[in-house]
Amino acid sequence: MAKITKFNQSDVEIVAKKRTFNGFFKIDEYHFRHALFAGGQSEIVVREIFERGDAVAVLPYDPKLDAVLLIEQIRIGALSDKKSPWLLEVIAGMTDGSNDYESVVKKEAKEESGIELSNLEFMLSYLSSPGGTSERLYLYYAEADLSQAGGLFGVPDEGEDIKVHVLPVKQAFQLLDEGEMDNAATVICLQWLKLNIEAIREKYHTC
Template sequence: MTKSISPISRLLRFTENDVKVSAINTKYQGFFKLNEYQLSHQLFSGETSELITREVFERGDAVVVVAYDKEADMVLLIEQFRPGALRSGEQPWMLEFIAGMFSANESPVNVAMREAQEEAGLHLSVNDLTPIMKYLSSPGGMSECIHLYLADINVSQINIDKTYGLANEHEDIILHLISREQALTLLSQGKITNAATIIGLQWLAINYKQL
C-alpha cells in the first residue's frame, strides 16, 4: 500500500508566536542558571495546552571549531577532562574539537578565534573561518545553541608538544593531529562520544571533497 507524502505546508507550521510564556522564575543562579517557565502553547488539534511548568537549564551559547587542514587531510582534536561524563561511566578525558562559551558582547566568530588561541595556540582570522550550522544541544530542557565553524588550518604551524588552556578556568588541554580517516575510525569505535565532535566529524565526512 502506497503511503501519501506529507505536504511541505504541514511541516513546522507553528512558531514562537504560538507559545505564551506567563512567567519565568530563576530557581538557581551560579556559573549556570536554572529557570522555571510557566507557559502554554498551540496544540496540533487546534486547541491550546493547559499551563505547563518546565525547568530550563540556561547554559548560554557556545562555538565549536572543526579545525581541518584540507591539504594534509588532517584534523586537530583536543583532549581534556570532563566531569559530566563521570555519572555515565564514560571515559572522562574526551577527544573534542575546540569549543567555548560566549563572553559578554562577543560574536560567534570572535569566540571561535579566541578559543582557538586559548585551547590550541592557533591564530585564526575571520577569513579562516566558515560557518557550518547552528543547532540546539538538548532543547527539551536546555537553551544552549551551538555555532559550528570550519577552520582552515596549517598543521605545520601547530605545536602538539605542550599543554594549553587557561589556568584560571582549570583547563588542562593537549592536542592531537590525526588524519580525517583516523578520526572517523575513532568515532566508529566509540572513542569520540560528545555530540559536538560527532556532528562536526559527520559533517566533514559528507563535505570534505567539496572544500
C-alpha cells in the same frame, strides 16, 4: 507531502518565569500554556530550563598534513557514562553574549591549542537539547598550520587542563566510526568533514 503544523512564539503564553538558580550557570522555571495540535490550549506546564548561553566550536584542518586538531580534557558529565571522562573534542567555548562568532572561535583556538585559524567556514548551528536548555551551538570549519601544534593549554583560572592532539583525517574518521567520538559538536563536525573532505582535498590536491 505531509502537512507540518506551523506554530510560533505567539502560540505560547508565559504565565510566570522565575530564576531558581543563579550561579556560574543559571536555571529558570517557566510556567506556560501552548497551542495544541488538536486545537485549543494546554493546561499550565512547568519546566526548568538550563541557561548557559550560546557556544561556538571549530574543527581545524591542515590541508598539507591532511590532519585535524582535536583537544582532550576532563568532562565530569561523562564520569558515569564512559570508561574515561577524558574526551576527545573539537575546540569550543561560550560566546558570552557576543554575536561575533568568528572572533570567539579564533580566541578559543588560541587559548585551547595555541594555533591561528584561517579560511573559516560556517558549517551549521543547532539547539543542543531544547527540552532542557536554550543553548545554541555554532559550528565552524577552519584551516591551520598544524605542523608544530601540540602540547598543553587552557586557562588555569577557568579550571582548564587541555591536551592537543593532531590526528590524520583517516584516524579521526575511524575513531568516529568506532564510537569513540560521542559528544554532539565533535560528531557533527567530523561528519561534515566526511561529507566535504574530497572537495577540500581536490582544492589542495591532497592525496
